[in-house]
Amino acid sequence: MTSSIRFLMCAPDHYDVDYVINPWMEGNVHKSSRDRAVEQWQGLYHILKDRAVVDLVKAQPGVPDMVFTANAGLVLGNEVVLSRFFHKERQGEEPFFKQWFVEQGFTVHELPKDLPFEGAGDALLDREGRWLWAGYGFRSELDSHPYLAKWLDIEVLSLRLMDERFYHLDTCFCPLTDGYLLYYPPAFDSYSNRLIELRVPAEKRIIVDEKDAVNFACNAVNVNRVVIMNKATDGLKQQLKTAGFEVLETPLTEFLKAGGAAKCLTLRVTEPIIPDHRAIATIESRILRLEGHLLDSGLINRALDLIVEGGGSFQVLNFNLGEQRQSTSSAEVKVTAPSHEVMETLVSQLIDLGAVPPPQEVCDINTETVTLPGVAPDDFYVTTIYPTEVRVNCQWVKVQKQRMDGAIVVSNTPQGPIAQCKLLRDLQVGDRVIVGTEGIRTVRKTESREQRNTQEFSFMASGVSSERRVELVVEQIAWEMRQIRDQGGKVVVTAGPVVIHTGGGEHLARLIREGYVQALLGGNAIAVHDIEQSIMGTSLGIDMKRGVSVNGGHRHHLKVINTIRRCGSIANAVEQGVLTSGVLYECIKNRIPFVLAGSIRDDGPLPDTQMDLIKAQEEYARLIEGADLILMLSSMLHSIGVGNMTPAGVKMVCVDINPAVVTKLSDRGSVESIGVVTDVGLFLSLLVQQLDRLTSRYQVAQLV
Structure with missing residues (x-):
């Protein structure tokens, strides 16, 4: 028939599954039937011959995937961008496809040798010719997209592929006549799905489910109002029929074993140029520099993983490896993102790792x-x-x-x-x-190998574990607190009422009395239950010595609140002899500043409790200033709040029986922070014992 539409195909004369370069090939090596493959290919060929012109490129031995001509290149008008295959197994196809395009009179554009791009498998024209959808993530690099925009003078919209089963864009995405789109959303990241939804109206988006997706329903050939595919469910066929399309199914199961179907087996070589299109690529690139022990600290791996996982791509421009054990390494990395929005997010995260632009850049x-x-x-x-x-x-x-x-x-x-x-x-x-x-950098401490591996009393590396020996952790914390006290430093404690309930109050009071604590942060509750224990001998109505409920004990906390309110303040209660022991007593007697931040659930509250949230935050921040160590004791909300106020460089220890709390603090990323999953009463008891041992050793050393 006479048609202005032309396709390029390649007979499966040498087709087989000879290797594994995608998930579909796994388990199918040399399990494809050549006879069935020829029969199925002929079925597709004749369907297309009835509706378009089909040209053939000669099959070549040694390149069995040459049958998938969609990957030969990307055609628009008389221009073609030749593919640069990602896998070496397919790179042998490139000269044969190039020869065909040259012989047909196309202007051939070739990408840099190490920049993967797999043709119309990863670049699909909107069928109205308004823009080019370009995929990346598995076979094609994002950095190829600006070349496409420039050479083909068309707007390029970049879509990130997320599911390795759908390694090419045409396996999960099929633009159709009149602006319709057949696609499988789970194959893309959230940014790409949002971009699709912005460009294609809801009434023209035909979404396939997984059952159709894995049968490569999206790997379809669209000729006007006909959609040719391997297989479709009745539901999908009805959706397409409602949109005005005729569905033609033709079995291509032998080619599914290699990860391809109807679209993969064809390349449309008559793509008309629309006069009003423009060369636009929203892609943005920046060069960033990383310095430090990039390899043994894993910093370079974390940075590159972050780029890829965040939807970008990278190119390492320079890498200078430190020559000596103490030498640092440096790397310059070109970061590419599909939009300014994604780039800003990526760069913000890379800045957190210490990345900076080259000095001359900004x-x-x-x-x-x-x-x-x-x-x-x-x-x-x-x-x-x-x-x-x-x-x-x-x-x-x-x-x-x-x-x-x-x-x-x-x-x-x-x-x-x-x-x-x-x-x-x-x-x-x-x-x-x-x-x-732009123009922002974070200053990250570069540790030497000796500091990381051999310093006997270096503060523990960041992390959370309930399996570490608590005694070993406590030993290091005690040593650190002793050093800070003796050097006139500052330890801030954030504590919750569990400290009192677990019997840790007497130990915390002793730490304050002996000069190990320079500020106390908490809520109304820790003060109430500390004072209840001091005055009534109970905490939440439980006798702290016998561990049994006291008759009427549930009223005790309200009685002590009333007592302190009558005194006017905790300090007045101490001065009047009403409060004679406990954590808050020691704070008053030793002039240790404290802040009690109130909440909506507080009883009373105590007159010292700051119920203005903003003022409480300001007072917390003031007491945190200059801290060398912050000890967080079983108070999730107050600990997380303090963590957010604290700059890097301040050692932090979070102790809680709930692993989720210490994990939350560890996720801040500070290398000086650790989490200890244990009972806080036990922790404080061990801490006091360890400090006693350090004191004894010091006294013995003095005598010697």
Whole structure:
């Protein structure tokens, strides 16, 4: 028949499953029937011959997958971008396809040798010719997409593939006539699905389920209103019929064994140019630099994994390996993302790992001015726990008051530029807030191998485990607390009421009395139950010595609240002789500052409890300043809140019987933080015993 539509096919003269380069090939090596393959290929060939012109490229020995001509290249008008196959098993096809395109008069574009792109298997034109859908993630690299936009003068929309079964875009995605789309959403990441939904109206999106997807229903050939595929369920056929399409099924099971079907076996070589299309690629690339012990710390692997898992791709431009044991390594990595939005997210995460742009790249950060009090510009940079520096007037300026989840405000003073963290609620009209991620770096401590592996009393590496010997962990914490006290440092304790319930109150009180604690943070509850134990001998109505309920004990906490309220404050109760022991007593007697942050569930509350949440946060932050160690004792909400306020470099220990609590704190990423899964009363008892041992050793050493 006469038709303006032409396809390129290759007879399966040498087809077989000779190797494994996708999940469909596993278990199918040399299990394909050549006769059935020829029969099924002929079925597809004749269906297309009745509706279009079919050209043939000669099959070649040694390249059994040449039958899948969709991967020969990408055609638009008289231009073709030749494929660069990812796997060496298919790279032998390239010269044969190139020869065919040249002989047919196409202008052939060739990508850089090490930049994979697998043709119309991973690049599909919207059937109205408005844009090009381009896949990446398994066989084609994102960095190839700008070349497609430039050479073919068309807008490219990048889609990230997530399911290894659908390793090419055409295995799970099929644009149809009149702007319809047949596709399998679980094959894509959330960004790609959102992009699809923005470009294709809901009424034109035909979604297939997994049953149809694994039969390669999306690997279909569309000729006008006819859709040719391997197999479809009745439900899918009805959806297509409702949209005005005729479905033709033709068995292609022999080719499914190699991971292909109707679309894979064809390449449309008559793709008309639409006059009003434009070369656009939303893809963005940046060069970032990493320094440190990149290999043995795993930093380079974490960075590259983060890029790929976040929807980007990378190219390592330079890698300089440290020559000596103490030498650091450096790497320059080109990061590519499908959009500015994804790039900003990736770079923010890489900055957390210590990545920075090359010095010559950025001379100044970008800022926008606050126009509403307490409201930052939309694209403001969100701070982390790590010490941060920003680029101002081609110089790095250290950010003051570092903390998590703030904005960075830059101001000019006679002494030079100043940058500092501010919470959103503290932003004022006129503040210059940093937006985007350019010109920002975090300062990560580079540890030597000796520090990581051989320092006897180095603070434990970050992590959480309920299997570590608690005694060993406590020994290291005790040693650290002794050092901090003797050097005039600062230990802050965040404690929950479980400390009192488990019998740890007397041990915490002793730590305060002996100078190991310089500030106490908690809620109304720990103070109430500490005072209840001191005055009534109970905690939550349980006799702390006998471990039995006391008649009427459930009222005890309210009685002690009333007593303290009558005194006017905890300090007044101590002064009047009402409160004579306990954690809060020791704080008052030893002038240790404390903050009790209130909540909606508090009884009373005590007169010392700060019920203004913002003021309580401010007072917490003030007492955290200058801390060398924060000891978090069985208080999930207060511990997490304190963790978010604390910059990197402050050692943190979270003790809780619930592994989820210590994991939450460990997830901050600080290398100075550890979690101890154990009973907090037992922990405090062991801690006091270990401090006693250290004191005894010190006294013996003094005598000697």
